[in-house]
Amino acid sequence: MEANFLPTADFAKQLDQEDPLSRFREEFYLKPGMIYMDGNSLGLLSRRAEKTLLESLEDWKQYGIDGWTKGNHPWFFMAEQLGEKLAPLVGASAEEVIVTGSTTVNLHQLVSTFYKPEGKRTKILADELTFPSDIYALQSQLKIHGYDPNTHLVRVKSRDGRFIEEDDMIDAMNDEIALIVLPTVLYRSGQIIDMKRLTKEAHKRGILIGFDGCHSVGSVPHFFSKWEVDFAFWCNYKYVNGGPGGVGGIFVNRKHFGKMPGLAGWFSSNKDKQFDMEHTLTPAHSAGAFQIGTPHILSMAPLIGSLEMITEAGIQNIREKSLKITQYLMDVIDHELAGMSFFIGTPREDARRGGHVGLEHREAARICKSLKENGIIPDFRAPNIIRLAPVALYTSYTEVWEVVQTLKKIIIEKQYEKYKNEREIIA
Known part of the structure; x- marks a missing residue:
């Protein structure tokens, strides 16, 4: 107290x-007469987010396809520009962050890129209190590689049903673990995981590690680059107030730039090459390589106003x-x-x-x-x-x-x- x-x-x-x-x-x-205490599931609409959404609708109205390069908020570089605004929230450089996809799609992208089972290292480490969608995605990725999730998805046990102890996670980091995916904050109890310590311990053992930041980005400062986290992903509709089903975010440490995305698509391209229409992908030398399809412009537009306000605060x-x-x-x-x-x-x-x-x-x-x-x-x-x-x-x-x-x-x-x-x- x-x-x-x-x-x-x-x-x-x-x-x-x-x-x-x-x-x-x-x-x-x-809303008058209402007290809203559910911003950890869906943040409220701000006037600035509404304004930038309406401005993007106006761009569509006025310019049609030329809205990709003209208007209040041209669309072609919107994902990169929003990544630059999000970067300070997660402790990263602008090139290491991209706004794209949804939480689970982005997790599939990152696991398909960084999960490379080899020799004894075939298992993925998670925790038993993480959000179910992450578990579904990890199970799916293991099945794609021909592994049984019952044996190859290792879930660290909680001692009390509320918290996960970092010591228990570290004890589970053996030579069979190829990849670790953990939440930054546990969605039930609100416990923050010691990301810095766990990243250091994972790397000491030659294991790549990534984090789900859905319940922390916009509320808790992060230092992903400084901590040398390999990757992270999150939604922007909770504390970032980007709107229901809004576009998610990806962090990829610059040490992995140049790596071919596991799930490649048109927007994985280097911007200078994208419209050359070649059948050989030249990926962007940034987190932009981990985009897949065309950005959801009208779902990204509210983030322009929301991130402006968060930056100001x-x-x-x-x-x-x-x-x-x-x-x-x-x-x-x-x-x-x-x-x-x-x-x-x-x-x-x-x-x-x-x-x-x-x-x-x-x-x-x-x-x-x-x-x-x-x-x-x-x-x-x-x-x-x-x-x-x-x-x-x-x-x-x-x-x-x-x-x-x-x-x-x-x-x-x-x-x-x-x-x-x-x-x-x-x-």
């Missing part, structure tokens, strides 16, 4: 008055508020919900906590439905987690205070009892 914490609404208002990022709140479309400032407001959330929970069977299943230490808090309760699914009835949008994850994400750019401390007061009311009045304790279609 913060030393100066006070369990009052006035204290929350004071924190809002002192918040240097509070001005960005007015940039977002916030500063990723370090965003992280500072994220840590402060998640700590405040946990402090209020500790004080207000004591004795109500809630458990905070998220690391308390700043260095180990991402941008959301996993609040556990045996009636979690029912409580989430009650929260929605009370105008609060949470996120449920089976079997018993209420994920709450106070996003630095648009969540206020006052809202956090109100969310916990509502949780208290739901339990005291047993509002949740009217619902079944099972998830909705979209949890």
Whole structure:
């Protein structure tokens, strides 16, 4: 608990008055009477993202096919330009980042490129708490190579069902492992993985390593180049606020430039050669080589405005508020919900906590439905987690205070009892 914490609404208002990022709140479309705590699944629409999307629609309207080279935001280099804007968020050079594809497609691309089973090294190392889509992709890639995922996908066990210990991951890095794919932040508990340490240990053993940054990019600063991470991939619709199903991102360390992409396509090309229409691919000498098909322009366009705003706010400032407001959330929970069977299943230490808090309760699914009835949008994850994400750019401390007061009311009045304790279609 913060030393100066006070369990009052006035204290929350004071924190809002002192918040240097509070001005960005007015940039977002916030629905009156609703508190949005699900930015770790889908970030809200900002006015700047809307503006740049509309500008790209206007480019299409005015220029047709000439929009590739003309207009407010010409399309031909949009993926590279957005990569340059994203690079500071992940600690990379502009050439090492490209905006392309979706999370799982990008993972397939990277595994097909970097998974090269040879001799004893035929297995892929992951963890048992990672997001299911990553596991599906890794299983699929192993099958393509003729291996049984039951024996060749090694999943590090969790000791408590919440966290993964780095020591256990390192112990699993034996001479049968060809590739490692891990999350930057665990999607249930919000634990940050020690990427720097794990990368160093993997490389000491001659193993390539990559990370899924879906639950951290835009909320947590990264230093992929400095840490010598081989590759990373992520979505841009959570903390980067790029829109539902928005285009993802790829980082490829420059030491791998020149490597032929496992899944090649027209936009893998060197830009100068692309329209030569040759049947021999000359890949871009950058992360751009790992694009496949034509960029999804209208899904990338909102990122122009969103990244402009994030750059203006500063990723370090965003992280500072994220840590402060998640700590405040946990402090209020500790004080207000004591004795109500809630458990905070998220690391308390700043260095180990991402941008959301996993609040556990045996009636979690029912409580989430009650929260929605009370105008609060949470996120449920089976079997018993209420994920709450106070996003630095648009969540206020006052809202956090109100969310916990509502949780208290739901339990005291047993509002949740009217619902079944099972998830909705979209949890």
